[in-house]
Amino acid sequence: MSIRFRCFCLGLLTALGCLPGLAWAHVGQGDISGGFMAGFLHPLEGPDHIIAMVAVGLWGAQLGRPAIWVLPVTFPVVMAFGGALGGAGIALPGIEIGIAMSGIVLGAMVALALRLPLGLAGGIVAVFAICHGHAHGVELPQSANPITYAAGFVIATGLLHLAGILFGTLHHWRRGAQALRTVGAMIAAGGGYFLYAALQG
Known part of the structure; x- marks a missing residue:
């Protein structure tokens, strides 16, 4: 693991660690603790959210710099x-x-370990991010502070991305790269199940 990558991970964790402090600074604007926890747990309670957010980290790790942090x-x-x-x-x-x-x-x-241009990869990620974000926003509890709620789901998302990035570093080894592609196939299959459920609903 390179020094730059370690610094990136440390910086990301530090930034994520600072967000709760920013969220708590807005006391008096709704249910602070409940809003933060509701936002933090919302992505973690939905496997459809989890697999996509982990996949972003995995794909970024496969693509390498600068996609590993841009995505x-x-x-x-x-x-x-x-x-x-x-x-x-x-x-x-x-x-x-x-x-x-x-x-x-x-x-x-x-x-498929597909290597797309950074702009196209970022565009794909951005389109899906709007969908996931909209779902989080619709579920905003009535009494919750919107800022702390948003901070909660952003932090949870960042941690899921980081988990994907860390696991994605296995692509540097042949067996690790194959394991990564297998996980990708499982994620795609899971997405297929959720698509079927969405169409049925």
Whole structure:
């Protein structure tokens, strides 16, 4: 593991660690603790969210620099925008289908070890991030502080990305690369299941 990569991981963890402090600074604007925990747990309670967010980290690790940090930064930033749309009650069509498709597409990217141009990869991630963010925003508890709620789901998302990145470093070894592609195929299959469920619903 390179020194630069270690510094990136340390910086990401430090940044994530600072976010709760920023969230707690908005005392008096709703249910602070409940809002943060609701936001933090929301991505972790949905396997459709988990597999897509881990896949972003896996794919970024496969692509290497600068995608290893561009994709995991792009996703939560754009996701926060999607969350604002959902929280504001702005409806977007096909959100559940988009979330399911994110598992299929991102999982397939990992399974195929597909190397796309950074701009295209970032665009794909951004589109799916809006879907996931909108779903988080729609579920904003009525009594919760929107800022702490958003901080919660952004932190949880960052940790899932980081888990994917760390696991994704296995691609440097032949067997590790094969294991990574197998995980990608499993993620894509999971996305297929969620797509079927979304279409049935």
